[in-house]
Amino acid sequence: MTSNRAGDAGLFTEQFTQNPYPIYSKMREEDPIHAVRFPDGQNGWMVTRYEDAEKVLKDPRFTKDLSKIYGGSMDQMSVFTQNMLFSDPPDHKRLRGLAQKAFTPKMIAGMRDRIQEITDELLTAMEGRDQVDLIDEFAFPLPIIVICEILGVPSADRDKFRLWSNSMIEGTSGELGATVYQHMNDFVQYLGQWFATVREQPGDDLISSLIQAEEEGDYLSERELYGVITLLIIAGHETTVNLIGNTVLSLLENPKQRKILAQQPELVNQTIEESLRFNGPVEFSTSRWAGESFEFQGIELKKDDLVVVSLNSANHDRDQFAEPELFDIQREKSPHLAFGKGIHMCLGAPLARLEGEIAIASLLDRFPEMVLAVKSHELEWRPGMIVRGVKELPLKLK
16 A cells, blocks of 8 residues: 555644644645544545545445454454445445435424424523533534434433533544443443333334334344444434534634624524535544455555545635635535445434524524624534544634
8 A cells, every 4th residue: 555645644633633734735736545543543445535535435446344454353343334334235224214204305304493492491481591511511412302202212321422422523543442432331330221121112203113124024123223223323313412512613613604694693504514524513424445456536445444534625616615714604506525425324324414404593583692602712622533523623602
């Protein structure tokens, strides 16, 4: 595996996490399919241009099935990977089809009033306070309450989910430590107890549906049940937490755009789409491996080569987006890759969009004078190889 090593010195540093876009720009120009040692020690390829990224995300020659790569040597983490995100056809279609029942357009549209109700309750709780951490008070609880209600798990346990989710997400920044494994064990134990409860007293929630699932004779195995529920809990709130936080931050850092939105609130949909493109909540795609040896865009890939797409780099490609470094909520509809592409495109994208639109519109309406309580460069960005978002977003509300 050879490379020009463009930008290698700056990859995965604290400065890179703070602002990766200058390094991405250099990589797209000099070495767009870049040989990299990832934080967990694996060697692989990072894809940075839009055209190449789109091809990788749609090319069936890349596998996502971890068992094809690691076989029987898969570790404890494998209990969380028996889901559609880490599977290939035909298993992928079966697993996605079972989970899709809760994310149909009709189901999502029917949740608008409930999402608005939760949003209003959280905003009311913030009233009368000079300063809040928007992540703690709003961006995190909104989507975790929603996904808990969909799944049928107690939203009172949301702080546990946050701890477990953060641990697993941040574990992607390097080797899995004892704390991560302990949190994974705790999560598995919690789910096992909850599944037992649901088997005794099923409801009309998604977990009940999946436990009783039968679609064309295909049931979920126990491991698949753990894998699908884990994916829905983590992905079902992580993306939206960071979408809300990143959108608010971009609006506060770009007051002209914020003013445009205040004057034209109907642009909230476009604001969410531009935020997804400009500073998306998911930094990298999950891993893919070459299922065979082949040439890809001038690079000789060998069977089992690891390939990761930088979604945020692709969304800043000048060949696809005019002036990509500008946050422009009046930008024409953009074919960004924030939710991926192809058969693995994010199942919860419509829900994340709806939550984001309601959250941003309601927040700006309730607190039109809010400002950052710290300088932008003082914000700490979350570590890890998956999500992009700040740990805290301190705001002065008036």
